[in-house]
Amino acid sequence: MLVTKLKDKDTVASLICGKAFIINCHGCKEVGFPERDAAEFQRELESDGKVSGILTMDYICNPENIALNLSLRKDEIDEADCVLVFSCGVGVQTVSSLLEDKRVYAACDTYAVPGGQGVTPLEFDCRQCGECYLNLTGGICPLTACSKGLVNGQCGGAKDGRCEVDPDMECGWERIQRRLAMVGRLDVLRSPVQIRNYDNEVNAAE
Amino acid sequence: MKITDRFSKGEFVVTAEVGPPKGFHVDELVSEAKEYLSDIAAVNVTDNQSSVMRLSSLGFCKALKDAGLNPIFQLTCRDRNRMALESDLLAAALFGIDNVLCLTGDHTKLGDHPGAKPVFDLDSVSLLHTVCELEKGRDLGGNELVGEPPVFAKGAVVSPCSDSVDAQLAKMERKIMAGAEFFQTQAVFDPERFISFMERAKQFNVPVQVGVIIPKNVGMVRYMSQNVAGIVVPDSVIDELKADKEKTKAGITGVEIAARIIRECRPYCQGVHIMALGWEAKVPEILKLAGI
Ligand code: SF4
Numbered sequence: 161m162l163v164t165k166l167k168d169k170d171t172v173a174s175l176i177c178g179k180a181f182i183i184n185c186h187g188c189k190e191v192g193f194p195e196r197d198a199a200e201f202q203r204e205l206e207s208d209g210k211v212s213g214i215l216t217m218d219y220i221c222n223p224e225n226i227a228l229n230l231s232l233r234k235d236e237i238d239e240a241d242c243v244l245v246f247s248c249g250v251g252v253q254t255v256s257s258l259l260e261d262k263r264v265y266a267a268c269d270t271y272a273v274p275g276g277q278g279v280t281p282l283e284f285d286c287r288q289c290g291e292c293y294l295n296l297t298g299g300i301c302p303l304t305a306c307s308k309g310l311v312n313g314q315c316g317g318a319k320d321g322r323c324e325v326d327p328d329m330e331c332g333w334e335r336i337q338r339r340l341a342m343v344g345r346l347d348v349l350r351s352p353v354q355i356r357n358y359d360n361e362v363n364a365a366e
Numbered sequence: 367m368k369i370t371d372r373f374s375k376g377e378f379v380v381t382a383e384v385g386p387p388k389g390f391h392v393d394e395l396v397s398e399a400k401e402y403l404s405d406i407a408a409v410n411v412t413d414n415q416s417s418v419m420r421l422s423s424l425g426f427c428k429a430l431k432d433a434g435l436n437p438i439f440q441l442t443c444r445d446r447n448r449m450a451l452e453s454d455l456l457a458a459a460l461f462g463i464d465n466v467l468c469l470t471g472d473h474t475k476l477g478d479h480p481g482a483k484p485v486f487d488l489d490s491v492s493l494l495h496t497v498c499e500l501e502k503g504r505d506l507g508g509n510e511l512v513g514e515p516p517v518f519a520k521g522a523v524v525s526p527c528s529d530s531v532d533a534q535l536a537k538m539e540r541k542i543m544a545g546a547e548f549f550q551t552q553a554v555f556d557p558e559r560f561i562s563f564m565e566r567a568k569q570f571n572v573p574v575q576v577g578v579i580i581p582k583n584v585g586m587v588r589y590m591s592q593n594v595a596g597i598v599v600p601d602s603v604i605d606e607l608k609a610d611k612e613k614t615k616a617g618i619t620g621v622e623i624a625a626r627i628i629r630e631c632r633p634y635c636q637g638v639h640i641m642a643l644g645w646e647a648k649v650p651e652i653l654k655l656a657g658i
């Protein structure tokens with residue numbers, strides 16, 4: 161079971177330069193989703209003319225499913241300068257990986273609730289850290305894509321783009337750097353020093 | 367003495383590095399350091415380097431300090447959470463150790479305790495920030511320290527020959543933002559590469575010491591080139607080591623190569639950091655040959 165909570169509205173709204181395409185995941189019922197708050201926030205954004213379209217569906221972490229839906233809404237996505245995803249960290253990462261040249265942002269933080277994980281499968285992992293970093297890392301989770309879970313950039317251990325811990329794995333921060341360059345957001349690398357708050361990680365024992 | 371004072375005087379600052387032993391008998395290492403490293407600005411003490419457990423960096427720094435040397439306390443985030451890091455920094459201040467080099471640290475899986483828990487509660491950037499907080503008289507929890515706050519010369523590392531040079535520069539900038547006042551680099555064997563890195567790094571206006579490892583033999587440099595992140599050894603260096611086996615064995619070729627790298631890089635940086643890896647006795651000779 162995990163819970164998502166809305167991030168600070170002003171911070172999220174400030175990420176939108178023109179219009180956002182919004183994706184809501186009401187997927188697995190083991191995710192506690194702040195539906196009412198999200199709907200209210202989205203109505204505010206719409207009345208400010210900041211929304212190009214809204215897609216609400218189940219299991220956006222299922223790549224085939226979401227890929228099909230994204231292709232159906234291509235025009236609205238093209239009209240937007242970014243995609244704002246209201247889901248757990250896995251959902252955001254899935255969308256992000258399918259829209260490589262688009263800025264994809266997380267609107268929620270994902271927390272763990274004792275008693276196990278959601279059914280989310282697959283390629284992307286979310287550790288439910290409670291302070292989602294995806295908006296600072298080009299939609300690539302620094303906690304699960306980097307062997308040391310670094311939140312302030314690459315360590316000195318990458319060789320030929322591979323991680324020092326596991327040469328079969330591409331260095332997560334190499335991917336983050338590339339992605340940020342691709343979406344023109346290298347400026348976030350100058351954001352303030354990040355310090356993890358383990359108090360947010362309810363299931364702190366790993 | 368804070369090493370930053372040397373940079374502000376415009377000196378070309380020389381440091382070297384020693385690794386504490388796996389044990390607590392340090393007399394021999396200390397007297398070697400005294401003999402060969404007394405004339406340089408400071409001596410780094412590594413912190414469980416390569417994730418191999420050894421005597422603590424802080425403990426060995428104290429031993430060097432007592433012997434009249436100026437230690438640089440290397441501190442990694444692999445083995446300690448933020449509280450342990452902060453209390454070790456305070457202990458360093460107690461001992462009068464006022465140079466600290468903040469590193470993330472290698473992963474535990476690479477060393478001799480692969481089953482140990484990798485901590486990484488902080489990283490090099492947030493550790494630098496933590497040092498600055500202590501200097502302001504408060505800890506990372508926002509609580510006040512008792513008495514005069516500590517003051518450190520805060521250093522960090524960067525890997526100029528890394529194939530991820532953009533990511534390295536971005537990290538370097540974050541380290542400076544977090545409080546880094548000087549940099550030591552991963553070992554350079556190819557001055558060209560270092561010089562083009564410095565072309566990009568000089569905008570930050572922070573002193574950089576070029577890192578130099580004395581090449582001991584062909585096997586060593588081949589191994590490093592293939593396996594150690596950020597180290598690239600050009601074929602010309604390998605050929606040079608191959609050319610005269612006796613000369614290489616005697617360490618003469620290695621000393622010549624190291625001195626040449628220093629000479630070529632010197633106009634582009636503010637100092638040199640020599641990682642002798644057991645060949646500390648050759649440091650004075652290298653410096654002489656490099657014209658320092
Ligand atoms: S940063 Fe990673 S672990 Fe944290 S909420 Fe986002 S996806 Fe999950």
Ligand code: SF4
Binds near residue numbers: 315325
């Ligand atoms: S090499 Fe890259 S992925 Fe591996 S620990 Fe370092 S920054 Fe993280």
